[in-house]
Amino acid sequence: MRTSLKPLLADWEWQARASCRGMSSSAFFSPSGERGSRRREREERARRICVGCEVVDQCAAMALRAGERYGVWGGMSTKERAGLLPAPAAPASARARRVVGE
Template identity: 50%
Template structure:
């Protein structure tokens, strides 16, 4: 479960960047895997979501936020759940967050 104390407060300046995300008009099911999705279907869906992230003007803010709050689900900032877990598991990479 996400650690609530790490979530941003109700100050619009902290999350207003989300309005500029390339994903705002995309189908959210592309960014979150359905129950039981595995293997190549999951990889294809995640890669399609990451392709949207690739040209996003707020990619860095989204990625930093997802890593900072340890977002457990979905593709955020061009990183899947597994990508984020690998970054956070590596002390050298996690320090950069």
């Protein structure tokens, strides 16, 4: 059986047009131990880069599809993306304990 798969590169071509292209990833990803106002300030600087980006929607969609757990993608922080994703399903063993305990 033959399927027509689009080339993987086509899924990432949008990145060549991204405003962040060539920038240090440190603008978008927290260094170890970063918290509070420093984290909020870095995330806000990253969002300002994303605001004018022509591919912000593709970036956000990719991060949501991939379940990206770290960094600012498409102008959204880790916490903001987590609020848009469904909660992960409980492992089968946890579901079984709930059913048995009822």
